[in-house]
Structure formats: structure tokens, C-alpha cells
Amino acid sequence: MSFLFGGGAEIDILLDDAASRKQAEIKTEDGKKEKLYLFYDGESISGKVNVTLKGKRLEHQGIRIEFVGQIELYYDRGNHHEFTSLVKELARPGELANSTSYPFEFQNVEKPYESYTGANVKLRYYLKVTITKRLTDTTKEMDILVHTLSHYPEVNSSIKMEVGIEDCLHIEFEYNKSKYHLKDVIVGKIYFLLVRIKIKHMELAIIKRETTGSGPNTFNENETLAKYEIMDGAPVRGESIPIRLFLSGYELTPTMRDINKKFSVRYYLNLVLVDEEERRYFKQQEIVLWRKPDKIKKPVNLQNAVKSASTKME
Secondary structure, eight states: OEEEOTTSEEEEEEETTTTTSOEEEEEOTTSOEEEEEEEOTTOOEEEEEEEEESSSOEEESOEEEEEEEEEEEGGGTTOEEEEEEEEEEEEOSEEEOSOEEEEEEEOSOOOOSOOEEOSSEEEEEEEEEEEOOSSOOEEEEEEEEEOOOOOOOSOOOOEEEEEEETTTEEEEEEESOSEEETTOEEEEEEEEEEEOSOEEEEEEEEEEEEEESOGGGOEEEEEEEEEEEEEESOOOTTOEEEEEEEGGGSOOOOOEEEETTTEEEEEEEEEEEEETTOOEEEEEEEEEEEOOOOOOSSOOOHHHHTTOGGGOOO
16 A cells, blocks of 8 residues: 655555455445455554655654554544554654665554444544654555454343234234344244234334434434345234344444444344335334454454453343
């Protein structure tokens, strides 16, 4: 990754394990996807910074590299909230007469939260190199992607609920569990105990709710990620309908609760019934999503990785 600056130098940030490190996709603010190098909590970050001169010499007031984790709320863009900030000095003030390479390493770096780009908030991690000069600093940033991991929840009870309209409708439904990993399958069943209205169809939706801010400045953004039609037509009393919804086909993140006291991301299963007069009846239930450790080629400090505050299981 390189960028040409008018200040007489080009900066490249190269990771030591770039050839073997896994990459993963993340959504950008404009809805596109980009691939970034993937890291976990507790992993070290090392590499080198190449400074290539574009002239004969370059006077500077020092060269440094930073590792930054920050949260940006879109309604408060001028104010970045940093929760991680590490600095390494690469060179003291002086003059460069030749292009130079500087090694760097941040050991066992805490990365407590998952990288996230949402409707109103962004959580990112990046490396930033700064060549300090008298007039205009030369800088270069390189984003990385962080995934948080979690142990399988010990307590994972099923969900059982009822939907009822007095003397008209009585439905019981259950899901096999309340906590799911991102590649899991939601399995459930719906039982019709009383049906005296003409139901046209029924659907199950996955809704993501992003909450930012607090108090009077709280913003809730709901996004329907999936709609799954369970039934078309009118059921009769005593019928049961199975549910099987595969999560792997949808863009999901782990559940995030009160991340750095700035935002939360929660997921809900929304069961909707529509009658022949287009009246809608629904029941909503929160589920917890978590990221299961994959087979990781490189050694990862999983003891640190699984303690992630953003996917802490209750």
C-alpha cells in the first residue's frame, strides 16, 4: 500500500506476515466491501515502514508509527473516540539523505472490540505513520480488520413464546436456542392452538438494531436483514409448521452491547402474521449472535481473544 505525498516522500507500511495472513471483508461507509488483513485480540502486529525519498534529502522533526482503535459517531464526525492508542518512535529529528526502512512491532495488542461499519457509527483499527515536518506533516494510514471470538455459551436455553388475540388466535412457537454463532441454523416450530381469523401468510425476519448515543441523543436504526416466508395460506387448529433458517447467507456481526459506552448492535427474530385484510400481528424476540473460532493457521492468543467484551455471553 503506497501513497505519494508532495512533501518529498512516499510511505509504505508492510506487514511481516502479509503473504500468509488471512484477509476478510468489511463493508465501507458507501456500502461497498473491502478486504483487510485480519487480526484477533492479543495478536502482535509487526512489519516495516519504507520511506522513499522523492528528492535529494528530507528534513524532519521525527518519524513515528501509531496503532489506533477508535469509534466515530456519524452525527459527531469531528470527535473521534480513541479506546486504544500505542506509539512507537521510528526516528529522532534529523535529515534523511537516502530512502530508509524502519522495523516496528506492537506486542500482544489488546483489540477488545469487533471492527464495525454501521448506519450511524464506525469502529476501526489502523496503523498510522507520521513524518513530522515544519510546515505540513506527511502521514499514511493502513486499516486492519479485527474479529472477536467467544467460547460456546454454557447456558443456551430454548425460546418459547405465545402470540394471542383473545378468542381469535392462539399460537405457540419455539426456537431451539437463544444464542447462535454466525454460521448457525435457527431451528424451530410453530403450533396453531386456536385459529379464528383468516391468515394469509406468515414470515420470520431477522432485524438488526443499532443504537448510538445516550439519553435524549439516542438513535435507533433498524435494518431487516432477512425475510423468510414460513407459510402461505390459512392454517387450521392443531397444525404445526417447522422453521429452519440458515444464518450463513446473511451479513451478520456478533451482538455488541454498550461498546465503550458509545453504541450497541442487537439482533431480533420478528414473527409476522398477515391476515386477509392486511392486518399485521407480530412478536419479537432478541437473540444473541457470537463468532465461533475458525481453524486458525497462525497461533493466536485465544485466551485474550475469547474474553472480548463485545461478544461476552451472558
